[in-house]
Amino acid sequence: MSDLSMQEIAKHLRKPSGKNGKEVAKQMNKGNQHLCLNSYKLLKPKPNSLILEIGMGNGFFTKDLMGLDHNLEYIGLDFSQTMVDEAIRLNQKLIDSGKVSFIKGSIENLPFKDNSIDYITTTNTIYFWPDLSKNARELYRVLNPNGKILIAYRPKKVLDNLEVSNYGFNKYTRNEVESLLAEVGFKNISSKEISEPDFHIQGKSLQMIGLYSTGIK
Numbered sequence: 001m002s003d004l005s006m007q008e009i010a011k012h013l014r015k016p017s018g019k020n021g022k023e024v025a026k027q028m029n030k031g032n033q034h035l036c037l038n039s040y041k042l043l044k045p046k047p048n049s050l051i052l053e054i055g056m057g058n059g060f061f062t063k064d065l066m067g068l069d070h071n072l073e074y075i076g077l078d079f080s081q082t083m084v085d086e087a088i089r090l091n092q093k094l095i096d097s098g099k100v101s102f103i104k105g106s107i108e109n110l111p112f113k114d115n116s117i118d119y120i121t122t123t124n125t126i127y128f129w130p131d132l133s134k135n136a137r138e139l140y141r142v143l144n145p146n147g148k149i150l151i152a153y154r155p156k157k158v159l160d161n162l163e164v165s166n167y168g169f170n171k172y173t174r175n176e177v178e179s180l181l182a183e184v185g186f187k188n189i190s191s192k193e194i195s196e197p198d199f200h201i202q203g204k205s206l207q208m209i210g211l212y213s214t215g216i217k
C-alpha cells in the first residue's frame with residue numbers, strides 16, 4: 001500500500017478493487033473508526049427497524065451497529081464488488097443470523113421500493129456522489145415517512161489539508177450538505193461536529209473533525 005501513488009489511493013478510496021483495494025479498505029478502518037462508530041451512535045436506531053448503509057466498504061463496523069440493539073435489520077450496499085465480497089467474508093455470522101445482508105448497487109439507482117427503509121446512513125461517500133441532488137432525492141424516495149438520513153463526512157476545511165482529496169473528491173461544507181437535504185425535502189435538519197484525536201500523516205499532525213448531518217423525511 002505504501003508504494004501506491006496518491007492517485008491510486010484516491011481511486012481505491014472512491015471504489016476499492018482487487019488486492020490493493022482490500023488493503024486500502026483496511027487502512028480506512030483505522031482512519032475512519034471514529035467517524036463510522038460515531039455515525040452509528042448518532043443514528044440511534046429504534047428496535048425493529050431496517051437500516052440501509054450506502055458505501056459500507058468492507059463492513060468492518062457493521063457488528064458495532066448491530067450491537068446497538070438486538071432487533072435491527074441491516075442492508076449494506078456498495079458499488080464495489082471487492083467490498084461486497086469482503087463485507088460478506090467478515091460478517092458471515094451476522095449474515096447467518098438472517099438480519100444482515102450485503103448487496104452490490106449504486107446510490108444512483110437503489111433497488112428498493114418507495115417508503116421502505118427506516119434509516120439510511122452513509123459515511124465518507126458524499127465526496128463521490130455523481131449527481132448530488134439526484135442522489136439525495138433517491139435516498140429520500142426509499143426512506144419511510146419519518147425515516148432518518150445521516151450523512152457522515154470530513155468537511156471541506158479538513159479535506160483541504162489532505163493531499164489525497166485533490167484527486168477526484170468533491171468537498172462540502174456543513175451549509176452545503178444541510179442545503180442539499182433541505183432542497184430534496186428533508187425536515188428537522190441539523191449537524192453535529194465531533195473532534196477526533198489528531199491524525200498523523202507525512203510528518204504532519206492534522207486536527208480531525210467529523211461532521212454528521214441528519215434530516216427526517
Ligand SMILES: C[S@@+](CC[C@H](N)C(=O)[O-])C[C@H]1O[C@@H](n2cnc3c(N)ncnc32)[C@H](O)[C@@H]1O
Nearest residue numbers: 013014015032055057078079080106107123124
Ligand atoms: C471512502 S470509502 C468509505 C468506506 C466506509 N464507509 C468508511 O467510512 O470507512 C467509500 C465507499 O463508498 C463506496 N461508494 C462510492 N460511491 C458509491 C456509489 N455511487 N454507490 C455505492 N457505493 C459507493 C465505495 O465503493 C467505498 O466502499
